[in-house]
Amino acid sequence: MDLDLPAEHVLLRDTVRAFMLTEVAPVIEVHERERRFPTDIVRRIGELGWLGIPIPEDEGGAGLDTLAYAVAVEEIGRVWGSLGLIVAAHTSLGCGPLHLAGTHEQQQAYLVPMASGRVLGAYGLTESGAGSDAGGTRTTARRDGTDWILDGAKRFITNAGQAGTYIVTAKTGETAKGAAEISAFIVPAETPGFSVGRLEDKLGLHASATGELRFEGARVPAENLLGAQGAGFRTFLKILDGGRISIGALAVGLAQAALDAAIPYARTREQFGRPIGSFQGVAFMIADMSTEIEAARQLVWRSAWLKDQGRDFGLAAAQAKLFASEVSSRATNAAIQIHGGYGYVTDYPVERFMRDAKLTEIGEGTSEIQRLVIARRVLDLRVI
Ligand SMILES: Cc1cc2nc3c(=O)[nH]c(=O)nc-3n(C[C@H](O)[C@H](O)[C@H](O)COP(=O)(O)OP(=O)(O)OC[C@H]3O[C@@H](n4cnc5c(N)ncnc54)[C@H](O)[C@@H]3O)c2cc1C
Structure with a gap:
């Protein structure tokens, strides 16, 4: 296996493995049993630069590639699935949209703190009526002056209640063909009208938080639209x-x-x-x-x-x-x-x-x- 990986990736893999075995493995059982989110461990891996592995350095990340990220997630998951999911959801789903579609200002304001490990991210797409068929999104966002007002709810969101920044999708109108026009928004945790609802009691991954996001007239400024209106899908x-x-x-x-x-x-x-x-x-x-x-x-x-x-x-x-x-x-x-x-x-x-x-x-x-x-x-x- 080592023959297939560049030396830099082997070093990352061995470093993550050693960290997981020495610092993380001893605390898994208590977190899983008590269904406790591993706040201290997540902070520590943020300090190590592992909450933004594939994100460029000028966006706060480690500037490594997707292969390095996959190698690290495998090593984390090999010891603790809950932590693997926390990292994967934060990086791919929280940081990913900001890297892909964010303006320079949005990246500086939101992505840099996330990819550098200071703020956890989450991504809200799924709803009670929109799972596999995400086009069935019911959460709405309507323009009100210089703001967007979000109403609705998301379900099964990883890192709910732990994230500082949520990327969420909402319906902003209809396309010419009558389908839902879906846009993406950046919702900071402290947004008025936004709250985290019930946390799920799951079969597994007990130390990762999975929960409901509620939007009751949640107001975000126009500049929190992520990408063009209608480009969310x-x-x-x-x-x-x-x-x-x-x-x-x-x-x-x-x-x-x-x-x-x-x-x-x-x-x-x-x-x-x-x-x-x-x-x-x-x-x-x-x-x-x-x-x-x-x-x-x-x-x-x-x-x-x-x-x-x-x-x-x-x-x-x-x-x-x-x-x-x-x-x-x-x-x-x-x-x-x-x-x-x-x-x-x-x-x-x-x-x-x-x-x-x-x-x-x-x-x-x-x-x-x-x-x-x-x-x-x-x-x-x-x-x-
Ligand atoms: C622990 C956990 C963490 C999650 N984290 C997130 C998150 O961070 N963000 C987020 O947005 N979502 C998250 N999800 C939601 C997850 O992505 C959805 O549960 C998943 O996409 C399936 O949607 P659903 O549960 O509504 O099932 P449904 O879509 O209702 O599917 C039920 C069954 O029908 C099948 N089915 C549906 N449509 C078809 C079709 N066209 N053809 C064949 N079979 C079909 C499905 O495969 C499945 O077997 C999470 C879920 C869990 C359990």
């Missing part, structure tokens, strides 16, 4: 393409964690007087996990590399996310199977890996939506 499609690389990387990290746990267990747990890894049924599970994880990693790296080359990466990112997330669910499930009853109880971390991995098949476009994206591109049929 196009912007978020591009953002989701990039975000899929990081969710793919998170999925690979969780799958690798499952393999890392399964190997020593299979070597040391004995039944019938032999290590269980010597039974072909168990050994083949490990062989499949290791093969699929390596394939998933290569797809994620390839999509990151294409993005870094300025080439079309949408298809590759959807393929990487689809494959990696399904590998992640299979591998984490297999790790429980290999641990037998011990895998089903919380003494071992593999049950957490499985609960966390499931999200990667849902967030940033479900597996079915990835298949739609891929099929549209491969078949080149608009009607799918």
Whole structure:
């Protein structure tokens, strides 16, 4: 694996891995059990420059590439899925739109504090009636003098209640074809009329906050429109393409964690007087996990590399996310199977890996939506 990565990326990977194992691993269990957001750890990784890895230096980031970002998210996810999701949502979804569509003034005011790790970001697209079909957005924004007034609600937003800056989509009118005209807005947490509602009680990723955003006459100045009016839909499609690389990387990290746990267990747990890894049924599970994880990693790296080359990466990112997330669910499930009853109880971390991995098949476009994206591109049929 090292042969494939440039030296700079290997150094970043090893640094993140060492940090995760020494400073983060010991505090995971208490945060997960108490469903506590890891404020201190997030602050610390911000100081280390890991909350803006692929963002240019003049926009507050580390100025590294997407491959470096994918490598870092994998290493974070390999130890703690919740932290991986916090970082991925902040970077791809919070910082990403400001980098892609922000003016110089918006970038200086909002992106620099976020990418330099001082302010956490979040992205609100999903609503109760608009999940896979984001065109069904009901949240509205109407112009009032020099301001925009937002009304509505967002659901399932990562970093809700923890972020200082929210990028949200809202309907600003109708297109000539009668579809919703969607625009993006920068909403600082202290905006009057904006509040965070219920936080979700989730299957996994217990230390990451997922919650509702409420807009009740929330007033932001005209300069908080992000990109052109009506460009919000196009912007978020591009953002989701990039975000899929990081969710793919998170999925690979969780799958690798499952393999890392399964190997020593299979070597040391004995039944019938032999290590269980010597039974072909168990050994083949490990062989499949290791093969699929390596394939998933290569797809994620390839999509990151294409993005870094300025080439079309949408298809590759959807393929990487689809494959990696399904590998992640299979591998984490297999790790429980290999641990037998011990895998089903919380003494071992593999049950957490499985609960966390499931999200990667849902967030940033479900597996079915990835298949739609891929099929549209491969078949080149608009009607799918
Ligand atoms: C932990 C967590 C964190 C999240 N973080 C964020 C965030 O930060 N920001 C944000 O905006 N959103 C976030 N989401 C929302 C997430 O992106 C949505 O849950 C996801 O896009 C699916 O939408 P939905 O839940 O409404 O499901 P639905 O769209 O209702 O889908 C239900 C089922 O129908 C299937 N389906 C829907 N349409 C089709 C179709 N055309 N063809 C085939 N099958 C279809 C889906 O694949 C799925 O299996 C998060 C969700 C979770 C659980």
